[in-house]
Amino acid sequence: MRSSTLSADSSFMRELKRLLQALTSVADADSLVSLINDMHHFIRMTNNMPVSDAVIAKPELMPQLTFLAEKVLRLSEGNNQADTLVRSARLLGSLQLTAPDSPRRWRELQFGYKLLYRAALTLRLLEHALEHKLLTDNTLLHHYTARRFADDTCPFRVNVQLPLIIAVMLLDCGQLDIDAITLLTGYAGQYDANRSMQHQERQRYLATSKVAMARLLDEALQLVPYRGNSKREQQLHQLQQQNNIKFIKQLLSQSINSDGPLAPLLSLPQVYSSIVLPGRDRYQYEALPKASLLLKDGVNRGQFPANWVQQLINIVGIFPQGYGIAFIPTQHDSGYAEKYELAIVNQLYPAKLAEPLCRIVSRNLQYRRGGHNCQVSLAHNLYFKPARDRLSVIPTARLKEILMQLSADWEPGQIRRFLPRCWQPQQFFSQSTHQNLWNQAPNPITYAKTKY
Structure with a gap:
């Protein structure tokens, strides 16, 4: 059983890596990044000349967008709702645990990791919004109520989910225009892509990207030719594509202009992913649980509707998927252990937003496989002050023993500072034997009540 589970986890990671390559590899002429670059180049070359005189062929972007969107759905969607939530949590957590932080890999991060993170979260936010009537569009509701899992011909999949993912893929396409890249990294790549821009510089960058995006959408969102002999099927195929392209443009327009009922559907996951994944010079792993506070600040500034923000937080909780939790276990006598x-974090929809659903990965601070799932209460989570205060009363000798297992360079005068609010599990997750965080495990247990 364990070998089959490990094989499934390894298979998922291989598929994820292949998809990231298909999205971001500049060496692959058919990758999303390459095709968008080629489309920007094509537009510049043909801007003032007839297409027939163009010296390069027009890239066929739409078929590849559809192909890649299908790949995303195969990673995030399951055979039923429960399976879908597990697969989405695994995708989000894996992206968090493997995202690069090098400024030189900004394309890979922006058009691979963040794109997939946004796609998965947007899919979950969409179905949540339809389920809770945040969206009342009759067409969307009709497709949603007729949803069939694990069916490639399901109208909800074909007419809603696929165009939604394509819209996510195109949301930042203007950033690959040469003028936008020059503003971001400089003519010779001398600027840090993760730096904080001055206000005027950032406004110019956003305006340049927006103009480039509009030009690309006009060229890229074209009908894919029908292959077959049935005239009726051809008409249906054309009508379906026209409706999907209209939906894609509607999603992007409302998101960019922050206006319309669909606007939060793309913009909220976009902002959330920018907070919880690397890519900003202000990125601090320890501060990631404050993402919910930043989103609520957006409500106060009129950037997002309050009900949408609350529903997104209901999905993800306070602690992002893949976040490292340090907690105090309960002893057999129901007391707090001196360790x-x-x-x-490995599950969505925590019952209590500040109590993450997790997989235990250590015992006596030694990494382990096959741990239990757990729900970590505030009183046991070292991210919160009450738990840290409780652990800080541990005798110094015992705390030294604990810290010697954690770090080789600690100093006796800094013992209290070594009490972790969280931990960074990227190195742990890099080993394939530790990637089975989402396989079947005993039901969640709450460490305020359960013996350890």
Whole structure:
């Protein structure tokens, strides 16, 4: 059973890596990044000349967008709702645990990791919004009520989910225009892509990207030719594509202009992913649980509707998927143990927003496989002050023993500072034997009540 589980986890990671390559590899002429670059180049070359005189062929972007969107759905969607939530949590967590932080890999991060993160989260936000009537569009509701899992011909999949993912893929396409890249990294790549721009510089960058995006959408969102002999099927194929392209343009327009009922559907996951994944010079892993506060600040500034923000937080909780939790386990006598253990957030929809659903990955601060799932209460989570205060009363000798297992360079005068609010599990997750965080495990247990 364990070998089959590990094989499934390894298969998922291989598929994820292949998809990231298909999205971001500049060496692959058919990757999303390459095709968008080629489309920008084509538009510049043909801007003032007839297409027939163009010296390069027009890239066929739409078929590849559809192909890649299908790949995303195969990673995020399951055979039923429960399976879909597990697969989405695994995708989000894996992206968090493997995202690069090098400024030189900004294309890979922006058009691979963040794109997939946004796609998965947007899919979950869409169905949540339809389920809770945040969206009342009759066409969307009709497709949603007729949804069939694991069916490639399902109208909800074909007419809603696929165009939604394509819209996510195109949301930042203007950033690959040469003028936008020059503003971001400089003519010779001398600027840090993760730096904070001055206000005027950032406004110019956003305006340049927006103009380039509009030009690309006019060229890229074209009907894919029908292949077959049935005239009726051809008409249906054309009508379906026209409706999907209209939906894609509607999604992008409302998101960019922050206006319309669909606007939060793309913009909220876009902002959330920018907070919880690397790519900003202000990125601090320890501060990631404050993402919900930043989104609520957006409500106060009129950037997002309050009900949409709350529903997104209901999905993800306070702690992002893949986040490293340090917690105090409970002893057999129901007291608090004089130690802490490690866990990783691995499930969506926590019953209590500040109590993450996790997989335990250590015992006596030694990494382990096949741990239990758990729900970590505030009183046990070292991210919160009450738990840290409780652990800080541990006798110094015992705390030294704990910290010697954690770090080789600690100093006796800094013991209290070594009490972790969280831990970074990227190195742990890099080993394939530790990637089975989403396989079947005993039901969640709450460490305020359960013996350890």
